Amino acid sequence: MFKVNVSNILDNNKSQENFSFSILNLSRNIDLLGPLSVSGKAIVRGSSVIVYFRIKGNERVTCDKCLDFFECDIDREFSQEYVQNDLDDSDNLEGLAGFLVDDKGNIDLEKAIIEEISINDLNLNLCSDSCKGLCPKCGLNLNKNKCSCYNNKEGDNPFAKLSKLKEK
Numbered sequence: 001m002f003k004v005n006v007s008n009i010l011d012n013n014k015s016q017e018n019f020s021f022s023i024l025n026l027s028r029n030i031d032l033l034g035p036l037s038v039s040g041k042a043i044v045r046g047s048s049v050i051v052y053f054r055i056k057g058n059e060r061v062t063c064d065k066c067l068d069f070f071e072c073d074i075d076r077e078f079s080q081e082y083v084q085n086d087l088d089d090s091d092n093l094e095g096l097a098g099f100l101v102d103d104k105g106n107i108d109l110e111k112a113i114i115e116e117i118s119i120n121d122l123n124l125n126l127c128s129d130s131c132k133g134l135c136p137k138c139g140l141n142l143n144k145n146k147c148s149c150y151n152n153k154e155g156d157n158p159f160a161k162l163s164k165l166k167e168k
């Protein structure tokens with residue numbers, strides 16, 4: 001839980017609440033390399049609190065082509081709306097779990113940060129633009145190894161044999 005208290009902006013004592021901290025562990029699915037720095041501000045808009053985030057760090061992700069791990073920069077800005085938990089509308093509140101201002105004026109920033117990083121992890125992650133991936137036949141990582149599956153002319157390529165016959 002990474003809580004920020006927004007009572008002061010809800011009570012109009014301040015126009016914005018700034019925050020800055022670093023996170024070492026976030027979620028089992030996000031492999032942070034070193035601390036993730038989180039900073040930003042919260043402001044009130046109507047009956048909601050809008051939080052503007054800036055997150056910076058490094059994570060270890062899997063290449064979708066060669067399945068090897070590589071280091072990926074995290075450097076993003078995003079915002080999230082938090083709704084005050086004084087509505088008598090429990091149906092509506094259910095969908096907002098994790099995005100509420102509690103009765104003490106606290107908001108928990110963890111879920112928004114995890115979602116932001118996880119959504120990006122759903123994109124195609126490549127260790128490099130020139131990643132050769134895995135050999136579809138033997139499964140070797142072609143960035144590190146050379147297999148003979150498609151170099152061997154005697155292999156699966158029927159035309160290789162034909163060209164040999166012609167040479168004779």
Ligand SMILES: [Zn+2]
Nearest residue numbers: 063066127131
């Ligand atoms: Zn790769």
Ligand SMILES: [Zn+2]
Nearest residue numbers: 135138147149
């Ligand atoms: Zn192969």
